[in-house]
Amino acid sequence: MAITLEQAKGLRHGDVLHHNTDRNADGTCQRWRVASEVKTWKNDASRVQISIRWGLKTWGVLTEKDLGIVHPASECTRLK
Ligand SMILES: [Zn+2]
Numbered sequence: 001m002a003i004t005l006e007q008a009k010g011l012r013h014g015d016v017l018h019h020n021t022d023r024n025a026d027g028t029c030q031r032w033r034v035a036s037e038v039k040t041w042k043n044d045a046s047r048v049q050i051s052i053r054w055g056l057k058t059w060g061v062l063t064e065k066d067l068g069i070v071h072p073a074s075e076c077t078r079l080k
Helices: 005-009 064-069
Strands: 016-023 029-034 048-054 058-063 070-072
Touching: 005 048, 005 064, 016 064, 058 064, 064 070
Parallel strands: none
Antiparallel strands: 016 029, 016 070, 029 048, 048 058
């Protein structure tokens, strides 16, 4: 599973993504929360940058190259 570039651009602060392979101790998907507005580039529509947060204080950045490692919470096949 993955999110598309268009889905990535449509994310909003506070939306939740699930990691495709990292699991919580109970087997549910690790939840990554969108931590700010999604950054896009007017002169390069192929780019996107998403600040994300997981756990209490771990931050990271997803770019268009990372869209294959997450899926939208709403499309999760491991319900919960
Ligand atoms: Zn999931």
